Amino acid sequence: MAPDVHGLLGAYLLDALVPRERADFEAHLAACAECREEVDSLRPATTSLAGGVAATPPAPLRDRVLRTAAQTPQLPPVVAARRPRRRWLMGAVAVAAALVIGVGVGLGMVLSDDHPPTMTAAQVISAPDAKMHKENTSDGELMVAMSPEMHMVAVDAAHLDRPAGMTYQVWWHTDAGMESAGVLGEEMSVAVPVEDGDLMVTMEPEGGSDQPSDKVLFEMPATSL
Amino acid sequence: MRRALRVVGEEPSRDPDDGLDVAGVLAAVAGGDLHAFGWIYDDLAPLVFGVARRVVRDPSRAEEVTQEVFTEVWRQAARFDEARGSVRTWVLTIAHRRAVDAVRSSEASRAREEHVARREPVEVAGPEEAVVTASEHDGVRRCLEALTPLQSQSVRLAYYQGFTYAEVAEMLGRPLSTVKTRMRDGLIRLRDCLEARDGA
Numbered sequence: 001m002a003p004d005v006h007g008l009l010g011a012y013l014l015d016a017l018v019p020r021e022r023a024d025f026e027a028h029l030a031a032c033a034e035c036r037e038e039v040d041s042l043r044p045a046t047t048s049l050a051g052g053v054a055a056t057p058p059a060p061l062r063d064r065v066l067r068t069a070a071q072t073p074q075l076p077p078v079v080a081a082r083r084p085r086r087r088w089l090m091g092a093v094a095v096a097a098a099l100v101i102g103v104g105v106g107l108g109m110v111l112s113d114d115h116p117p118t119m120t121a122a123q124v125i126s127a128p129d130a131k132m133h134k135e136n137t138s139d140g141e142l143m144v145a146m147s148p149e150m151h152m153v154a155v156d157a158a159h160l161d162r163p164a165g166m167t168y169q170v171w172w173h174t175d176a177g178m179e180s181a182g183v184l185g186e187e188m189s190v191a192v193p194v195e196d197g198d199l200m201v202t203m204e205p206e207g208g209s210d211q212p213s214d215k216v217l218f219e220m221p222a223t224s225l
Numbered sequence: 226m227r228r229a230l231r232v233v234g235e236e237p238s239r240d241p242d243d244g245l246d247v248a249g250v251l252a253a254v255a256g257g258d259l260h261a262f263g264w265i266y267d268d269l270a271p272l273v274f275g276v277a278r279r280v281v282r283d284p285s286r287a288e289e290v291t292q293e294v295f296t297e298v299w300r301q302a303a304r305f306d307e308a309r310g311s312v313r314t315w316v317l318t319i320a321h322r323r324a325v326d327a328v329r330s331s332e333a334s335r336a337r338e339e340h341v342a343r344r345e346p347v348e349v350a351g352p353e354e355a356v357v358t359a360s361e362h363d364g365v366r367r368c369l370e371a372l373t374p375l376q377s378q379s380v381r382l383a384y385y386q387g388f389t390y391a392e393v394a395e396m397l398g399r400p401l402s403t404v405k406t407r408m409r410d411g412l413i414r415l416r417d418c419l420e421a422r423d424g425a
Binding site for chain 1: 259262267276296321322366388412415
């Protein structure tokens with residue numbers, strides 16, 4: 001691990017980095033098992049600092065939190081990058097489970113906010129509310145489109161000159177870490193659900209990777225898409 | 226509601242590593258179980274709210290942050306990775322980051338920056354001001370005392386007040402590299418001290 005990055009480990013754990021440094025550190029973390037190990041080993045001590053300031057929250061907050069949860073769709077588990085479809089199955093199971101348990105009001109929202117796996121990039125791009133971003137990369141023009149109504153982002157790399165044996169992969173960088181959202185198939189486009197984090201598009205070997213490479217073509221927080 | 230989930234026979238412990246299967250409760254949350262979610266809230270809300278209130282100061286903003294944190298826990302429950310730590314550590318990691326993001330994006334942050342620029346003496350808030358209840362708190366306090374003054378100040382200013390390491394360096398009049406290093410070795414010493422106490 002590069003000494004300058006390693007030096008930031010404590011500041012990272014204490015959330016004492018500015019966003020740019022945090023993003024750099026996390027990109028490094030994604031590629032450095034030794035660093036992840038040290039971060040994991042120091043996290044419990046870091047969060048134990050909370051023990052000193054515990055305070056009883058106002059009682060009405062509990063109801064508000066539970067009510068909000070009942071109306072908030074849950075994210076599916078992360079599965080291997082090569083099989084992005086399974087995520088939807090799992091998500092459907094979670095929604096079905098929520099239905100069975102009967103969380104009550106707001107479920108209509110949960111269902112209508114969730115999306116079928118069959119949505120194509122073309123559908124997202126042609127959505128009336130889609131907002132386009134065209135990124136000129138060294139390989140050509142990459143298009144990213146976001147439809148707030150569909151709650152989906154489309155990535156279209158059909159106009160890129162990609163080296164043989166390579167493809168592009170879409171990632172979400174959230175509080176939970178770096179997660180693959182999907183690998184571009186033969187049609188060179190993909191649609192993925194919006195998450196609360198930064199969207200990244202990287203070049204990867206065909207089939208996709210477990211962690212993003214250094215070749216980042218596009219990076220933008222979901223809030224700016 | 227809380228009681229019903231405690232039928233496993235033990236009181237939920239403050240120690241994430243023993244007895245009660247909090248990860249199992251979170252797995253139920255991931256399946257959309259609001260009852261289980263209520264249990265997680267009851268267990269962790271005082272810590273989450275406590276951190277939010279300490280970092281953002283404004284109590285109503287702290288409530289908002291607490292709500293955001295638990296909504297995030299609900300959304301991301303299926304993505305919790307037990308291999309990387311306890312539920313409590315995961316939730317409190319989200320909580321601290323949210324609180325820090327909130328305080329830096331707020332109006333108040335401008336005043337804070339001026340404060341730093343003028344190098345005014347700052348109150349180094351620590352757990353000793355809080356209401357003391359758990360023995361765990363005692364452990365944290367004692368272990369913080371085991372740090373060198375510079376380690377302790379660096380860790381506290383960042384964790385309890387949400388300052389960046391550059392701001393901390395400025396406030397303490399120390400080089401950036403020193404503060405970065407003290408934050409890391411301070412946390413290492415804190416970890417080793419807490420582990421030694423747990424083992425004792």
